[in-house]
Amino acid sequence: MFYTGLCFGTNDLEKSGIFYDAIFKTINVIRHQTTDNEIGYGFSGQEECFWIIKPFNKESATNGNGSQMIITANSKEQVDLFYSTALEFGGLDEGKPGLRDHTPNYYGAYIRDLDGNKIHIYIILQKKWRYNNKWLIR
Numbered sequence: 001m002f003y004t005g006l007c008f009g010t011n012d013l014e015k016s017g018i019f020y021d022a023i024f025k026t027i028n029v030i031r032h033q034t035t036d037n038e039i040g041y042g043f044s045g046q047e048e049c050f051w052i053i054k055p056f057n058k059e060s061a062t063n064g065n066g067s068q069m070i071i072t073a074n075s076k077e078q079v080d081l082f083y084s085t086a087l088e089f090g091g092l093d094e095g096k097p098g099l100r101d102h103t104p105n106y107y108g109a110y111i112r113d114l115d116g117n118k119i120h121i122y123i124i125l126q127k128k129w130r131y132n133n134k135w136l137i138r
Contacts, residue, residue, distance in 0.1 A: 006069055007051045008117045009061030013039065015090075016052045019114050022089045026081045027071060027121075061115050068110075068118035075123060076107050082121045083109035090114050099125075 010016040017039045021031055024041055032048040033040040037056075040048035050069075055061050073079045080097050087093060095110035100122075108122030 005049045007053050009055045010052045010115050011061045013054055016114055019089045020052060023082055023086045026085050027078060063116040068120050071121040073121050073123040079107060079109050079121050079123055083111060086111040094118060
């Protein structure tokens with residue numbers, strides 16, 4: 001991996017923390033730290049790699065046109081749960097879970113967080129077929 005982290009600005013750290021606590025729970029990511037200006041997330045036992053922050057310059061947080069965070073899921077069900085949880089906690093739909101035609105077996109969903117930041121979660125579904133009475137996975 002060539003980066004160590006990603007930050008999204010927020011205009012309401014407390015509400016964003018509740019949102020991210022809920023959606024990240026669906027992919028086994030936990031809150032590592034909370035300060036007056038930021039909340040950091042990561043996998044248990046690892047350093048945090050995602051933060052929601054109040055902008056350092058005290059200006060309003062804005063989202064980037066054309067930018068998004070992309071998350072690899074472990075299952076189709078994880079994509080579905082992440083998406084439904086995001087909507088339940090105030091996120092916006094940017095693309096319902098489903099197969100995408102740009103890549104074979106690509107199953108993904110798109111949401112926006114409470115500040116309009118785009119998040120994409122996906123998995124490449126495995127193909128299974130029988131060969132000599134054995135199931136093969138590719």
